[in-house]
Amino acid sequence: MFPITTTIILLAGLSFFGFTIYRWVGVFQKMRSQRLEINLPERVRGLFKIAIAQSRLLSKRDFWPGLMHAVIFWGFCVISLRTITLFGMGYVEGFYLPFMHTILGDLYNLTLECVLLLVSIAIGYAFYRRIFSKPIRLTLSWEGLLILGFILTLCLTDFIFEGARMGLGEAKNPMWSPISYLLGSLMLGLPPAFLKIVSGSAYLVHLAIILVFMNFLPYGKHFHVITSLINVFLRRLRPYGALEAINLEDPNATSFGAAKLEDLTWKQILDVATCTECGRCTVSCPAWSTGKPLNPKMISVQLQEHLREQYSLLPSLILGAHAKTNGGEAATEEKFLSPHVIDPEVLWSCTTCRACEEACPVMIEYVDRIVDMRRHLVLVQGSMPVEVQTTFRNMETNSNPWGLSFDDRANWCKDMGVKTLADHPTAEVLYYVGCAGSFDDRNKKIATALVKILQKAKVDFAILGKEEGCTGDAARRIGNEYLFQSLAKTNIETMNRYNVKKVLAACPHCFNTIKNEYPQFGGNYEVMHHTDFVNQLLEEGKIKPVKPLPKRITFHDSCYLGRYNGIYDQPRNLLKSIPGAEVTEAPLSKDNGRCCGAGGGRMWMEEKIGTRVNHKRLEDLQEANPEIIASACPFCLTMLKDATHDKHLEEQIETKDVIEIVAESLG
Numbered sequence: 001m002f003p004i005t006t007t008i009i010l011l012a013g014l015s016f017f018g019f020t021i022y023r024w025v026g027v028f029q030k031m032r033s034q035r036l037e038i039n040l041p042e043r044v045r046g047l048f049k050i051a052i053a054q055s056r057l058l059s060k061r062d063f064w065p066g067l068m069h070a071v072i073f074w075g076f077c078v079i080s081l082r083t084i085t086l087f088g089m090g091y092v093e094g095f096y097l098p099f100m101h102t103i104l105g106d107l108y109n110l111t112l113e114c115v116l117l118l119v120s121i122a123i124g125y126a127f128y129r130r131i132f133s134k135p136i137r138l139t140l141s142w143e144g145l146l147i148l149g150f151i152l153t154l155c156l157t158d159f160i161f162e163g164a165r166m167g168l169g170e171a172k173n174p175m176w177s178p179i180s181y182l183l184g185s186l187m188l189g190l191p192p193a194f195l196k197i198v199s200g201s202a203y204l205v206h207l208a209i210i211l212v213f214m215n216f217l218p219y220g221k222h223f224h225v226i227t228s229l230i231n232v233f234l235r236r237l238r239p240y241g242a243l244e245a246i247n248l249e250d251p252n253a254t255s256f257g258a259a260k261l262e263d264l265t266w267k268q269i270l271d272v273a274t275c276t277e278c279g280r281c282t283v284s285c286p287a288w289s290t291g292k293p294l295n296p297k298m299i300s301v302q303l304q305e306h307l308r309e310q311y312s313l314l315p316s317l318i319l320g321a322h323a324k325t326n327g328g329e330a331a332t333e334e335k336f337l338s339p340h341v342i343d344p345e346v347l348w349s350c351t352t353c354r355a356c357e358e359a360c361p362v363m364i365e366y367v368d369r370i371v372d373m374r375r376h377l378v379l380v381q382g383s384m385p386v387e388v389q390t391t392f393r394n395m396e397t398n399s400n401p402w403g404l405s406f407d408d409r410a411n412w413c414k415d416m417g418v419k420t421l422a423d424h425p426t427a428e429v430l431y432y433v434g435c436a437g438s439f440d441d442r443n444k445k446i447a448t449a450l451v452k453i454l455q456k457a458k459v460d461f462a463i464l465g466k467e468e469g470c471t472g473d474a475a476r477r478i479g480n481e482y483l484f485q486s487l488a489k490t491n492i493e494t495m496n497r498y499n500v501k502k503v504l505a506a507c508p509h510c511f512n513t514i515k516n517e518y519p520q521f522g523g524n525y526e527v528m529h530h531t532d533f534v535n536q537l538l539e540e541g542k543i544k545p546v547k548p549l550p551k552r553i554t555f556h557d558s559c560y561l562g563r564y565n566g567i568y569d570q571p572r573n574l575l576k577s578i579p580g581a582e583v584t585e586a587p588l589s590k591d592n593g594r595c596c597g598a599g600g601g602r603m604w605m606e607e608k609i610g611t612r613v614n615h616k617r618l619e620d621l622q623e624a625n626p627e628i629i630a631s632a633c634p635f636c637l638t639m640l641k642d643a644t645h646d647k648h649l650e651e652q653i654e655t656k657d658v659i660e661i662v663a664e665s666l667g
């Protein structure tokens with residue numbers, strides 16, 4: 001028993017920890033507010049699945065390091081229970097939690113011994129990875145090694161404490177603690193006074209480390225040990241495809257987008273503070289893997305460094321003359337997030353594909369943060385890639401990024417007997433053709449194929465014709481919220497005037513924007529992507545592919561269809577319905593698929609740095625040995641067609657939309 005020492009350690013540790021958390025709360029309060037969706041059952045379910053069961057770490061990508069981390073996490077939970085007992089022992093000789101006197105206590109002791117051993121092995125593996133194998137996604141830091149050292153010491157001191165108690169004959173039921181028992185046997189015969197010193201020292205070191213560890217965490221990158229559970233619990237539940245709308249008419253607004261830290265929301269700052277620096281996001285990023293300056297992990301790291309520079313958690317008394325700020329006050333010297341902290345080229349490299357977010361074990365989001373910083377560059381600084389200015393102008397004048405006359409929007413179908421809503425206002429379905437289907441020659445063929453299917457299945461549909469406009473997806477993701485909102489509001493006004501209920505979109509970008517973003521401005525419709533819609537026709541027996549296509553077909557997932565909206569099976573079902581077709585899967589597919597390089601407005605930007613993303617994607621897909629690469633997005637098709645052209649593979653590998661393949665098979 002060490003009641004005085006235990007009390008001093010406890011009081012000092014807990015009060016300093018309380019003080020630090022209070023300072024952190026002060027920092028969060030300085031950030032922009034963000035309302036979270038209330039759905040407690042879903043939040044709790046996610047907490048158990050993602051944080052407690054560590055589902056993302058145990059996914060098939062990078063399984064062994066994930067298992068190592070999971071073992072350390074679970075071990076920590078078991079050890080925490082032990083810590084309560086140890087603190088109790090500081091006051092009451094032989095203290096045990098109530099259930100510890102039962103068989104449950106024996107089982108717990110056995111579990112604890114196994115866990116301590118497994119955690120020690122996992123830590124050994126973690127040391128090996130950091131010091132010897134050095135995977136590209138990890139950054140070696142003294143802090144990481146120190147934290148591993150802390151955890152290992154916790155395990156070892158527990159073994160030594162129990163072992164010495166066994167030697168003294170103080171421990172109960174030694175058979176349930178075999179490793180400590182073994183250690184105790186080795187200590188048999190040592191003088192009891194010496195064993196008392198050993199057990200007492202191990203005990204005090206164990207407790208001291210727990211409290212030092214707890215207080216060290218909020219000051220470094222291992223804050224995630226505390227915040228990751230909270231971050232997972234508070235994760236986004238609203239659709240990922242909906243960027244937050246800016247109130248452009250707010251008379252009090254002095255700026256738009258994220259100019260400085262305080263323009264980010266408290267949840268975005270929690271994301272930044274939660275980053276474990278595991279680098280899973282980075283290795284999944286198509287921009288990083290093709291040599292662009294964008295490294296998502298480093299965005300979090302740089303923002304966290306900037307945050308610590310701007311807000312000190314410690315009082316200036318402790319920090320001395322170097323402290324810029326004190327008491328949660330913002331530093332007076334203001335830096336713009338971009339270009340001062342994050343290079344604009346980093347932001348422009350993002351395709352908004354969400355591969356980083358899908359890979360992140362603690363549910364950190366990047367796309368909204370990147371777009372918020374782009375918004376500041378575009379709307380306030382007027383800084384953007386020069387070619388994008390033309391795209392914006394084209395959207396403004398002709399409501400399409402190509403700048404072709406809006407009068408010609410419906411020319412592609414003038415001989416097909418397609419009605420407009422003006423001619424047929426009671427049509428059941430509005431086919432929203434999109435700019436690519438209306439103006440791009442290659443994509444007009446997909447629009448034509450879809451009409452053929454709809455007519456064959458006798459679907460009651462119409463288009464908007466000249467009344468259709470660009471949905472504004474690219475403008476919004478590039479950061480021009482003003483242009484996006486003006487395009488969106490015009491389209492919504494038109495669709496609402498016709499009392500549209502159901503929208504069919506062939507482009508995943510149109511589909512995502514109308515489905516997930518138009519409700520922000522009063523556009524509420526049932527929206528379906530063409531693969532989903534046509535798959536439903538197939539399942540209802542309204543169409544039946546009959547013409548054989550004995551070819552190997554590999555499907556490329558569009559990010560805005562798959563990762564954003566969970567549509568993975570429908571296009572594959574359609575391809576499997578084609579007689580003779582062999583559908584092969586690329587290793588990087590579905591939620592793990594790589595972007596084609598066109599999302600986030602990148603379709604309208606030059607790609608001058610590194611290798612081309614579409615070339616890299618083609619290489620991935622070639623691993624499935626396809627004769628046809630099928631896609632379901634006009635931009636993906638364009639990128640993949642260009643890649644096969646650049647690599648002189650057009651003869652060997654065709655690029656087609658799933659709908660074209662289905663239409664051809666209908667005969």
Ligand code: SF4
Nearest residue numbers: 285350351353354356
């Ligand atoms: S959204 Fe895609 S391109 Fe952007 S940082 Fe994440 S992985 Fe990289």
Ligand code: SF4
Nearest residue numbers: 275276278279281360
């Ligand atoms: S953002 Fe997520 S995936 Fe990326 S380094 Fe941080 S914790 Fe790892």
